[in-house]
Amino acid sequence: MNAIILESTLTCPECGFSKQEIMPTDACWFFYECEHCKTLLRPLPGDCCVFCSYGTVKCPPIQEQRGCCTAAGCGSS
Template sequence: MNTAILESILTCPHCGHAKQETMPTDACQFFYECENCKALLRPKMGDCCVYCSYGTVRCPPMQEQRGCCG
């Protein structure tokens, strides 16, 4: 069994600001406020969380192919 990567760089689609964040392992993160432009990011349609939409690494449940928030 592989260990999930817990660090992901979120990039704001509005201003391009990028920041490394630690992903939660026990819940989906539906909202994220960009610290630069203050835009409130939400998952894109079909994605379970902001990390799957805007991160460099998908969330831990998706990495482990067990589905998110299940």
């Protein structure tokens, strides 16, 4: 079994600004505001969270192949 990676770099599709974030293990981030241009990022169709759409690493639930948004905190940021 591979270790879960908790760090992912999110890149804004509007301005290209990147920032490294620590992913929660018990919730999905459905919204993320770009620190640079203030664009509100949302998952692309078919993705469960902003890390799966704009990050360098998929979210922990997807890495574990258990599906995303199963925790009560889904949608938090």
